[in-house]
């Protein structure tokens with residue numbers, strides 16, 4: 398199969414779909430790889446590095462899309478890429494379609510087969526292609542919150558861990574999955590007072606054991622959410638219902654009862670965000686203020702640390718990408734975890750959660766594969 402890697406063009410997105418090391422693996426498995434010139438610039442990989450790995454360098458995204466059976470990317474296609482996608486082409490990337498009807502419409506119209514990293518599953522019930530970026534984003538969330546808490550940035554003027562004799566920041570993490578756990582680890586490490594709110598009691602038990610009493614865990618109810626959010630200096634939004642739009646846990650009305658200068662980092666923004674007042678921002682202009690509360694809602698946080706992120710992402714995507722390259726759509730049909738990743742096929746939506754969030758019909762895979 399011919400695999401194509403265009404350069405990422407989302408604002409300040411420096412990751413790359415395939416690293417030179419991953420290209421070697423595809424080439425070793427007898428696949429051809431074409432890479433857009435400068436696609437690896439963000440991780441310091443030159444065109445020559447890709448040539449040495451066995452890739453052919455092409456001058457434009459148009460050429461890459463035109464000559465590939467499968468496109469491996471990082472972020473959802475941007476408007477200029479929509480028209481380059483072809484019928485029967487496989488697209489393997491993050492999509493986050495639930496809160497993005499325009500993207501869904503374009504993918505359906507293209508006739509392509511789109512596998513979304515964020516809904517591919519594993520045998521343990523996890524999301525193996527989302528997890529590495531959630532690890533990165535969770536850790537970055539605390540760095541972002543620390544910067545936004547500074548007075549000149551509009552924040553409360555608080556040091557995350559305080560100093561001896563002074564109250565540290567109160568950090569409340571909504572959702573104790575991968576993002577939430579990694580955010581909590583960073584916040585605990587800095588000396589903050591950390592509470593994790595989740596609606597899964599088994600998960601709260603695991604977190605209690607993992608952190609050995611260094612975080613408070615709370616079961617998510619309206620009362621608990623209000624009490625915790627109103628007393629917080631930092632709230633991290635890290636909930637996920639796979640494939641679906643994020644539940645709105647914090648309304649605009651609640652902001653007026655929060656501490657002025659408190660910081661919201663809505664990591665779940667790629668699924669629409671869990672604060673009513675969240676809207677996607679970019680690394681170029683990451684924060685804005687509503688009712689005295691600083692909002693940070695960057696939808697591609699890991700793009701800021703592309704060396705770490707591209708490596709971690711490629712480690713996770715490689716076995717799945719190779720399976721598709723080796724077997725084509727048959728790989729999706731025979732592997733339930735890749736099947737969970739299939740969002741769009743030949744003009745139909747195949748993910749129940751995505752279709753429900755978009756209010757569109759869902760076609761089971763048996764129908765679309767026929």
Ligand SMILES: NC(=O)C1=CN([C@@H]2O[C@H](COP(=O)(O)OP(=O)(O)OC[C@H]3O[C@@H](n4cnc5c(N)ncnc54)[C@H](O)[C@@H]3O)[C@@H](O)[C@H]2O)C=CC1
Nearest residue numbers: 530531534572573574575576595596636637665696697698
């Ligand atoms: N902005 C960015 O750059 C990035 C965003 N993300 C996003 O971060 C979000 C979280 O991802 P993960 O941590 O990997 O998900 P996860 O599935 O590991 O964890 C989600 C947690 O949310 C909990 N939850 C669900 N509904 C809840 C509710 N109503 N109240 C309380 N808890 C609830 C679940 O029980 C689960 O523990 C996703 O939307 C993901 O796409 C991930 C990476 C980068």
Ligand SMILES: CC(=O)C(=O)O
Nearest residue numbers: 491530667696697699
């Ligand atoms: C998960 C995701 O959306 C990202 O890494 O940008």
Ligand SMILES: [Mg+2]
Nearest residue numbers: 493667696697
């Ligand atoms: Mg995203």
